[in-house]
Amino acid sequence: MSDFQLNPLYEQIIDDLLNQQFSIADHFFSDDEVMALRESLRHKYEEDQFKKSAIGNQTNEQIVTAVRGDFIFWLNEAESNPAEKAYFDKINDFIEYLNRTCFMGIRDKEFHYAYYPEGTFYKRHLDTFQNDDRRKLSIVCYLNDQDWQPEYGGELAIYINKEDGEVTETIYPVKGRVVIFESQVLEHEVKPVKQPRLSITGWLRTR
Numbered sequence: 001m002s003d004f005q006l007n008p009l010y011e012q013i014i015d016d017l018l019n020q021q022f023s024i025a026d027h028f029f030s031d032d033e034v035m036a037l038r039e040s041l042r043h044k045y046e047e048d049q050f051k052k053s054a055i056g057n058q059t060n061e062q063i064v065t066a067v068r069g070d071f072i073f074w075l076n077e078a079e080s081n082p083a084e085k086a087y088f089d090k091i092n093d094f095i096e097y098l099n100r101t102c103f104m105g106i107r108d109k110e111f112h113y114a115y116y117p118e119g120t121f122y123k124r125h126l127d128t129f130q131n132d133d134r135r136k137l138s139i140v141c142y143l144n145d146q147d148w149q150p151e152y153g154g155e156l157a158i159y160i161n162k163e164d165g166e167v168t169e170t171i172y173p174v175k176g177r178v179v180i181f182e183s184q185v186l187e188h189e190v191k192p193v194k195q196p197r198l199s200i201t202g203w204l205r206t207r
Contacts, residue, residue, distance in 0.1 A: 010097045013180055017137075022158055022181035024171060029090065029141065034176040036083035038143040041113045041198055044073050050115060069120025070190075072112040075200075087111075087200065091139070095204060104136065104206075111139075111202030116154060122190040124159070127183040127203060134205040135183040142173040143198040154193035158186050173197055 009025060016023030029037075044050065050071040077088045091109065098104045116122075127138045140156070148154070150172065158169040158181060171179055181188070183203055190197075 025178045028178035040083045068122040074112045107207040108205040116197040121192040124189040135203040137204040141200045154197040158188045
């Protein structure tokens with residue numbers, strides 16, 4: 001216990017989650033880590049390893065292109081390449097910190113690459129299911145290869161209920177940016193994209 005050190009980045013994320021239910025961290029991963037993940041995603045996509053995304057979980061999964069249009073590849077930590085291993089190492093460190101400082105009881109995680117072709121989107125939704133409420137925190141890491149401009153679209157819109165009404169937080173998918181928010185609380189959507197949009201999306205779950 002005596003060798004425990006506070007992590008300023010993690011502490012800022014925790015403060016943000018407590019105060020506004022979401023956090024934006026632009027330096028969670030290094031530039032090299034982001035580029036390695038981007039190349040890993042593109043390699044798998046070009047090898048046709050992605051599948052059309054669906055809505056619902058495994059018990060009621062269905063593909064509805066009017067709701068979401070991205071393609072995904074589920075990551076398996078045990079079979080991860082070096083780029084993905086570095087990603088999971090950082091996520092696992094974050095989970096350990098959350099459990100130690102906030103007693104969140106995170107015991108599981110799931111992550112996938114997400115590729116949004118031009119013209120696709122994901123309509124407003126919650127990241128939890130009627131028959132499964134284990135998802136606690138949603139995490140998105142953007143892997144685009146250039147400075148993302150507003151005219152490219154693809155922004156993440158988070159809807160926050162406040163005493164005086166609903167507030168919309170607009171977050172652009174800037175390269176390397178990580179967004180973390182409460183899965184069961186904040187509805188959100190991905191606006192239509194004008195050029196390909198790349199990311200890793202996942203959830204920290206309780207048992």
